[in-house]
Amino acid sequence: MKTRMSPMAKREERYFYLCISPWIAGFLIFTAGPIVASLFFSFCNYDVVTPPDWIGIQNYKRLLSDPLFWQSLKVTSYFSLVSVPLGIALSLIIAILLNQNIKGLTWFRTIYYMPSVISGVAVALLWMWIFNPEFGVLNFLLWKLFHIQGPAWLMSEEWVIPALIIMSLWGIGGDIVIYLAGLQGIPTELYEAAEIDGANSFNKFLNITIPMMSPVLLFTLIMGIINSFQVFTQAYVMTRGGPHYASLFYVLYIYQNAFQFFSMGYASALSWILFLIILVLTFLIFKSSPLWVYYESTRER
Template sequence: MSAKTSMAAGERIATSGRRARRPGFLRRWREMGPMARKEALSGYFFILPWIIGFIVFLAGPMLASFALSFTRWNIVGDPRWIGLENYRQIFTRDPDFVQSLEVTFRYALVFLPLSTVVGIAMAVALNSRVRGVGLFRTLLYLPSVVPGVAATLVWVWVLNGRYGLLNTILGWVGIEGPNWFRDPQAAIYGIVMISLWGVGGSAIIYLAGLQNIPEHLYEAARVDGASGWQQFRFVTLPMLSPVIFFQLVVGLIGVFQTFTSSFVATGGGPLQSTLFYMLYIYEKAWQSLRMGYASALAWILALIILIITVLVMRSSPYWVHYEAERK
């Protein structure tokens, strides 16, 4: 996306340790021997499929989408240049845009903290050294491989206001549950539950993070008399923070892609209470056939994701603990 985010993502992996400025491409090419030149040529040949894909399916479309965002186009005929009109309309008189942003952000504010807490709690449970824990790992990961549509349908039925499982159980303790997906107040929490069902996917990654924490840190903490909670708070959490950070960034991007669950369960309703941003783009592009408008919406979203990602990354020195920095 931007040089900055890609650098930050790549730095850890691709550093060759060399900081000195290297000669330019042409100069290096001229100074190469025939063998090196042959190797370089086959190198380009091997990565050619990716380069083609990058140009045809990513860079090209991105540029096209940017250009399209300044046009009006319903796919038949020619796009008509209208300058900033799409953007002006989006920002000044498009209540659906505001609504979809609100829905997406409200969902993010509920879902991301919940999935972090539940994911870590599940990982800690799965990290217990008891017999048969492998079986539990399998069972708890299982919901995350269920196709999105099937998972959504299951939950639409589980959350049925009258015949649903959840309201039946709530009824046992005297709580009258809402009619989840028909209730503008509750529908978004239904979507949260669908997503949360697949939390096993991130729990597995947290689990790997837990298993990477050296045992001697806990031993040291115990020698100092730390309780179980203190060990978690002062050893586990700091050591796990890089994984939490990674999951948060991935989760953020995922939140803005939320589509299938709301499309199948509610179609954005009731009263647009689950009109996710992605769903709104879909409606504009494929139902109203306003390709230019949808492109503008997509670029605004890309910008929002970029800004949030940069903010999260900027905040990371304050709470993410990288072992390597100490060395």
């Protein structure tokens, strides 16, 4: 049955659509439209100058036999698989330490967050200098402290991704802030009750901290994976994908195809694969979440 709306409610509805009209227009022009167009381009030969030319699934076929596509997928997965869990673990540990009634908490938080304030390009340049095999401070410290002869980092096929992972860990301040806020939101009664029951620190961590933090961990895991699949600035500025394609990140490869080789059709096919990968990963993580994410049903958010 259709309920009749009062004139007041109708007016309210009109104002609602008026208010959100900028977003609706933006959504159609800059998101929905382009997604459809991108799907269309991915079935075309397109160089921007001449009109798109329909070639069916040629781009997708080409992609499967393109060694650089597989290489970029490998590089990106390697980076993502190591940097995301490592970043989450480290920031969770530091957040837990910060949550122990520490003096100077705001100072520590400021220091940890500071690297996240600097621009991607400036950070990339700074780390290029740090990783300099001969005059960089990292190899100097490795030698001075541990008598280890450091590798060539960005110039080594083997070490370039580990180098970029180390660099990514420098920017975990944002996660630390998120986790710290989450930890501060856990009711202290839970810990007190567990203590009365004779729980030790490890029990408390495993049975209170982790379950209470799991929704936040889920969120940062998903965002972390999405972001790690979109690495671009570091690769473009620091290595241009080298040496010998060892740091050819996926989005860098999309960029090269689109804006250096002007194969817009092929680049669109590549970005659709990226979209699908992110979609599938997000879906799988969500699907698995009932197994490890704890939602307190009575509490909102």
